[in-house]
Amino acid sequence: MQLLALILYNADGGRRVVSFRPGALNVVTGQSASGKSTLLDIFEYCTGRKTATFPIGPMTDTVSWYAALFQLDTTRAFAARPAPVPGKKTAEQAMLKFGPDLEPPPYTHLAPNTDRHTLRQRLGRFIGIEENHSTTPRSRGPSSTGAHLGHATLLCLQGQSEIADKNHLFHLQSDRYVAVALKQTLPYFLGVAPHDQARKYAQLNAARSRLKQVEKDLKRAQDPSDTAHVTLAALWHEAHALNRSQRQLRPTTTSRPCRPSRRPFSHLPPNRPASTRRSSATSTSNAPVPTCASSSGPSRQTAACS
Known part of the structure; x- marks a missing residue:
């Protein structure tokens, strides 16, 4: 694909054509700020670029259509897009036309027949860019x-x-x-x-x-389950500090004397001699009173004697 010309149309029907020679090196010269680099912006816009990057000035105030004429292998392609409306940076509508002897049409023949995406895809297909x-x-x-x-x-x-x-x-x-x-x-x-x-x-x-x-x-879903018990404990301590909780969080350990059994010799065999029973009773009565360690919790109480 070779570029043959860039064309600018204004609303009064006039047009400006910048022609290029195919198969040769084309050099564009001019004074500074005369619009040489703008030719690249026009080329990109005509080939489907979304945003128009033209510098604001006389050209953007007067041009209503931007167009480009290409030479393909066996035919020509004319691609054109209307200028963005004021306040916008792009125009989705486009015009694409093919023909072996195609020339830039007059302003009155310009009319959108496609969009910029289809224009880019169809031109790309002609030069071998697969879908x-x-x-x-x-x-x-x-x-x-x-x-x-x-x-x-x-x-x-x-x-x-x-x-x-x-x-x-x-x-x-x-x-x-x-x-x-x-x-x-x-x-x-x-x-x-x-x-x-x-x-x-x-x-x-x-x-x-x-x-x-x-x-x-x-x-995020796992974090609440890992910190739920920590949060619960913090809330309980806060409630306990404010005297809003009557139950203890942890079991406490206390010591108290064990109550003696009403039948201290009931654990001895029935056929044991009485002398043995008396000696056992004597030794038991002289032994110190054992103490028990009890643990009380929310739902149970246990005691161990020594």
Whole structure:
């Protein structure tokens, strides 16, 4: 695909044509701020770029349609888009027409017949860019990724300040979003990656984002169960400090004398001699009174004698 001309139309029917010679080096010269770099913006806008980046001035005040004429292998293509309405940065409508001997039509023949997405896809198909557009869901909204004509133009254009830039090689590479898009699609244009690699890369990033979000949700769901007992204990201590609780949180240990059994010799065998019983009774009566350690809790009380 070679650029034959860029055309500007105004509402009065006049037009300005900037012609280029196909198959040759075209050099555009002029004074500073005369609109040389704006030609790149017009080219990108005519090939489907979303945002118009034209500098505000006489051109944006008078031009109503921007158009480009391309030479393809066996035919020509005329691509045009209306100027954004005041207060907007883009226009979704577009006009696309093919013909072997096509020339820029007059202003009265301009009429939208497609949108910028279809314009970009159809032109890309003519130059061999396979259909690889994909919309991948993300936590912050859908993300459209795929190698298309817009990425190809980034490899072919260079602004005046980009030619001598030693840090950037491609057009608009200083924009971090453009740099990421170039990183994902350059292998496709070099022929070392399949046409769906960009889509798979976007799907992988979306899956990683969803996994990270699910892990965060799981952690938030587990935290309350881990800290519930701590919160409950803190609430109980606060209630106890305010004398709002009558029950003790922990069991206490106290010592008290054991009550002697009413039948101290009932545990002896029945056939044991009486002398043995008396000696046992004597030794028992002279023994010190044992003490018991009792533990009282919310639902039970136990005692151990020694």
